[in-house]
Amino acid sequence: QALQPIHTLIINGAECEPYISCDASLIGSHAQQVVQGALIMQYILQAERCIIAIENNMPATLQALDEATSQESIQIVSVPAIYPTGGEKQLIKVLTGKKIPANALPTDHGVVCQNVGTAFAVYQAIIQGIPLTERIITITGKGINHPGNLRVKIGTPIKYLIEQCGGYSQNIQRLIMGGPMMGIALSSDDIAVIKATNCLLGMTNNELAESQSAMPCIRCGDCSTVCPAELLPQQLYWYGRSGQLEQCQDYQLFDCIECGCCDIVCPSHIPLVQSFRSSKGELIIKEKQAAQAQLAKKRYQNQQQRREKEQQDKIAKAAKRQAAIDKIKAAAAKRKTKGV
Ligand code: SF4
Numbered sequence: 168q169a170l171q172p173i174h175t176l177i178i179n180g181a182e183c184e185p186y187i188s189c190d191a192s193l194i195g196s197h198a199q200q201v202v203q204g205a206l207i208m209q210y211i212l213q214a215e216r217c218i219i220a221i222e223n224n225m226p227a228t229l230q231a232l233d234e235a236t237s238q239e240s241i242q243i244v245s246v247p248a249i250y251p252t253g254g255e256k257q258l259i260k261v262l263t264g265k266k267i268p269a270n271a272l273p274t275d276h277g278v279v280c281q282n283v284g285t286a287f288a289v290y291q292a293i294i295q296g297i298p299l300t301e302r303i304i305t306i307t308g309k310g311i312n313h314p315g316n317l318r319v320k321i322g323t324p325i326k327y328l329i330e331q332c333g334g335y336s337q338n339i340q341r342l343i344m345g346g347p348m349m350g351i352a353l354s355s356d357d358i359a360v361i362k363a364t365n366c367l368l369g370m371t372n373n374e375l376a377e378s379q380s381a382m383p384c385i386r387c388g389d390c391s392t393v394c395p396a397e398l399l400p401q402q403l404y405w406y407g408r409s410g411q412l413e414q415c416q417d418y419q420l421f422d423c424i425e426c427g428c429c430d431i432v433c434p435s436h437i438p439l440v441q442s443f444r445s446s447k448g449e450l451i452i453k454e455k456q457a458a459q460a461q462l463a464k465k466r467y468q469n470q471q472q473r474r475e476k477e478q479q480d481k482i483a484k485a486a487k488r489q490a491a492i493d494k495i496k497a498a499a500a501k502r503k504t505k506g507v
């Protein structure tokens with residue numbers, strides 16, 4: 168399949184969730200390098216245009232980028248600081264007006280979207296020959312004594328980083344890796360930072376939404392109104408709950424970016440995202456099992472074909488041998504008749 172030419176490179180500097188400010192921090196300290204990395208990527212992709220997107224509530228970041236971009240081929244665009252504008256497909260839609268359909272990749276439509284951290288890593292790798300071994304992480308929340316953005320080595324223990332930020336405050340309730348909407352609650356800080364860790368969030372009771380028991384769906388439609396992926400969360404939930412996973416796929420379950428907007432607005436407090444994650448997991452397992460069964464079937468068919476061929480070869484060889492014997496016998500008989 169021919170590769171689709173890339174016409175637009177988007178460098179995403181819009182923070183993906185509230186509380187997180189590592190991208191703004193990186194641009195603030197290394198705007199030149201981010202811009203250089205973006206230009207390298209634009210050259211490699213041969214993209215006509217390159218856009219660096221930041222949120223419209225970041226005047227200092229905008230100024231840093233304006234100063235760093237003398238190149239006309241790079242546009243700096245401020246996008247509304249509305250969650251989840253920083254999501255890949257959402258940002259592409261805001262910037263280009265293009266809706267990337269379900270099951271399609273931005274590259275299928277001539278667009279590549281990368282994070283500012285990637286642009287910086289490209290600059291370091293190509294210009295300075297430095298591999299990616301560090302990243303900036305936001306360590307924040309009321310549960311942390313001295314929040315801030317730290318440049319850390321990948322593999323650093325989280326416990327150590329929390330200590331560097333003055334430790335936990337007394338009323339810490341939950342430690343989350345990632346943001347408040349899409350992050351994962353950690354049961355221990357005795358683990359290491361990975362390449363994808365953008366935030367460590369210590370939340371107190373005041374910051375956490377009070378958990379309420381789920382009630383039946385009243386089909387108000389609020390969840391679909393707020394869904395940035397234009398899905399029907401109530402339908403996905405219904406099909407997932409009743410085990411009709413094929414219908415979940417028909418309703419584009421895998422387009423759900425797990426932003427949590429539907430969870431927040433649901434008046435029945437239904438844990439929708441939790442249900443979508445579980446349905447996705449089940450579907451992935453089913454697909455893997457189907458692929459394994461298909462592979463096993465293929466192997467069996469190949470083995471059968473091999474055996475049949477071996478059998479046919481054996482028969483052909485035996486027939487050939489018999490024909491040779493018959494020929495020799497006939498020649499001997501002929502000679503005998505002639506009295507030789
Ligand atoms: S917001 Fe909640 S109650 Fe309303 S339709 Fe969606 S799932 Fe049902």
Ligand code: SF4
Pocket residue numbers: 390393394395396397398399400422423424425426427428429430439440443
């Ligand atoms: S989490 Fe809910 S609102 Fe967000 S994309 Fe998925 S279905 Fe839509």
